[in-house]
Amino acid sequence: MSVERLTSRREFLKQGAAAGVAGTAFLSTDACTPSSEEGATASSGDVFRTLGRTGIRLPVVSMGTCYGITLVRAALDEGIVYLHTSSSYAERKHERLLGEATRDLPRDSFVIATSPELRYRYPKEGGRSLDLETSSDPATIVKSLEESLQRLGLEYVDMYYLASVGSREVTLHEPYLRAYERLKEDGKTRFVGIATHSNEPEVIRAAAESSFWDVVLTAYNFRQSHREQIGAAIDDAATAGLGIVAMKTQAGVYWDSNRLRKINMKAALKWVLQNENVHTTIPAFANFEEMREDMSIMKNLALTTQEKRDLHLGDELGLSGLYCQQCGSCLGQCPAGVDVPTLMRSRMYALGHQDVGKARQTLQCRNGTDMACKHCETCSVRCSLGLDVRSGALELARLLEVSDELLA
């Protein structure tokens, strides 16, 4: 029986258990031909795509992060298959929660991915804004996955990403590649992936050329000024057989820092999926309402005329939004040496995704909290997307202070 004939995980598990083959259709890798062919379930109508040479068939919407066991359970029950996390999320709490949420499910009825937390490079003037050091001990990668598996309560993950990669050099860094190869050979991960939200076209092309990586996870959305270049790199990588997963799909969630104007979430997600070489997306829905909204697009990916208009709302209203595309063009502009890309990414997490913990962690894992802006009268930084860096920094500082008071 094909999983695509079933309307929900509950029904699938019930029928699969009766047949003694629960879940196997999700993870079949029999059809390992590179493909982005689109198909819909016969009964639910949800659109599925094949994750490149992994052969895994996935609905076009997956789950980007774990905000609670009940939400994960509901998402799985509604048809989500792929759960994304990282050992860096919420100080490893998300992995533990995912372990709880999936504990009594057949292992082959869901797909799960995580990544290790490695040292970052600090940004350089006019250079990349987010990348990994190449000096981390590759043994850290192996140890990190073993610890992730313990927290998840699993024997293997389906994808293990090298995350926050911003250069060809790191994509092809041999000691890291050897560590990932070993994990695959040892059966700790079925596939290996590279994740990027800076300098994406270079990273995606390097991954495609490498013949090593199976999957690319990339930032991709309608706000990026280099979206066409990313789209072209995605096409080349998919042609080379890689699976493509998109993140940061909803571009910071709000057009304004007061959160009065929300981006049309469905339109933003559909925009990403107009590229048929994007096989699935991992929006970070934080509650049931957002989950249902994101999942509602799975039946029909066509953008309506109004949705197309909504994607230009910021331009019409003169709002630059909260999304920082990590382009690095602001690097070196601040006389006080503030790491503006990290500051603006942190602000996006705090205000857009309302994830203050992730915002704080983002700041702390770089060079401090960068609040020189509090004592600065005029900002000399010009952002490629028009973000007002000084007011953004002050909003973030206020939010972190309020959160500190609440925690005290």
Ligand code: SF4
């Ligand atoms: S407000 Fe001042 S300290 Fe902050 S980024 Fe702008 S120039 Fe630098």
Ligand code: SF4
């Ligand atoms: S703050 Fe603006 S210029 Fe700087 S990395 Fe972000 S989007 Fe680019």
